[in-house]
Amino acid sequence: MAPTAATDQTVPTERPETPTxxxxxxxxxxxxxxxxxxxxxxxxxxxxxxxxxxxxxxxxxxxxxxxxxxxxxxxxxxxxxxxxxxxxxxxxxxxxxxxxxxxxxxxxxxxxxxxxxxxxxxxxxxxxxxxxxxxxxxxxxxxxxxxxxxxxxxxxxxxxxxxxxxxxxxGPRDDGLCFTFSDSEHIDGSAQDVFDFLNRADLWPERLPHVARLDLTEDEPGIQHMEMDTRSPDGSVHTTVSVRVVFPERRSIVYKQLRVPAAMAGHTGRWEIEPAADGEGVVATSWHTVTLDPEGVRALLGEDATLAQARDLVRKALGTNSSTTLRHARRYAEESSS
Incomplete structure (x- = not known):
């Protein structure tokens, strides 16, 4: 067989596949x-x-x-x-x-x-x-x-x-350890203004009375890492660390608390903004899903504490802060639209 004539074309070499x-x-x-x-x-x-x-x-x-x-x-x-x-x-x-x-x-x-x-x-x-x-x-x-x-x-x-x-x-999660609850606020303002208030958590220390300090960074666009100091009614300060995922197109924010109090094994939540049923304004809702830690409940509330007592305590603490945030979001949105 005659030798092949040389050409000016370069034959591409295949890159070796990265090892698995x-x-x-x-x-x-x-x-x-x-x-x-x-x-x-x-x-x-x-x-x-x-x-x-x-x-x-x-x-x-x-x-x-x-x-x-x-x-x-x-x-x-x-x-x-x-x-x-x-x-x-x-x-x-x-x-x-x-x-x-x-x-x-x-x-x-x-x-x-x-x-x-x-x-x-x-x-x-x-x-x-x-x-x-x-x-x-x-x-x-x-x-x-x-x-x-x-x-x-x-x-x-x-x-x-x-x-x-x-x-x-x-076993099945119908034993009272895991529960979900929500708080809502009707707002005569725009959904975007409400979303902006919830999204700009870095401004919460100057906007919300129960937030003493908040450090907010983005791990990547739309993913926020948040460390927050919250004041309790008795004056004590509690630090929480959370990751938030922001969905601007849905006007929704979901989050997970990475560092939870002793009574909890897990805590996730979300902020949702939807048109009001009557067509007037919007309804902003804060959802919480909490899984209790039985040993943590006993350590915090005593050996005779019940899960019902722990649920009431958690519901009140989280719901109070969420409701406060929603009320201030309403004020901000309604003042912005006036």
């Missing part, structure tokens, strides 16, 4: 596999169950012909002290006890990530073995990026499995 790393974490849970699977499948419940998860929602869902289902998720969670967001697609196979997930849009330094929840109950046993698998690639395979991802995956996987075990072994 795999991790495995596992835990044994004293609960039925179906109950464990249900907790992992319930995206709306993740912020109360999993410490790192700030907010999660199902964007799309399709049921396949073979009984499996596919979901597109948007997730906001903390990792290595920062809050990040990404989009994932997952497949739920209840018959096989497996949930497969793959990030569609990853946040640097993650180039790609996926994995599986494998939930299997041993024959004749009341225990369920849960394996959490991850595979990931770091941007550029940079050593510092690999170390950062490895640390975040290890920390979050251990935390999530421990929380899953505790939640499943606790």
């Amino acid at each position: 790393r795999v991790t495995e974490h596992a835990v044994t849970v004293s609960a039925p596999a179906a109950a464990v699977f249900a907790l992992v499948a319930d995206v709306a419940g993740w912020p109360q169950l999993f410490g790192p998860t700030v907010h999660a929602e199902v964007v799309e869902e399709n049921v396949l012909s073979d009984g499996r289902s596919e979901q597109l998720l948007r997730i906001w969670a903390t990792a290595n002290g920062r809050a990040r967001t990404w989009t994932s697609r997952r497949t739920l196979d209840r018959a096989a006890g497996r949930i497969t997930f793959r990030q569609v849009v990853s946040a640097p330094p993650v180039e790609a990530m996926g994995g599986d929840w494998v939930i299997r109950q041993a024959d004749g046993s009341e225990e369920t073995h849960v394996t959490l698998l991850h595979d990931y690639r770091a941007v550029g395979d940079a050593p510092e990026a690999v170390a950062l991802i490895e640390s975040a995956v290890d920390h979050n996987s251990r935390a999530e499995l421990a929380a899953l075990k505790a939640g499943a072994e606790q």
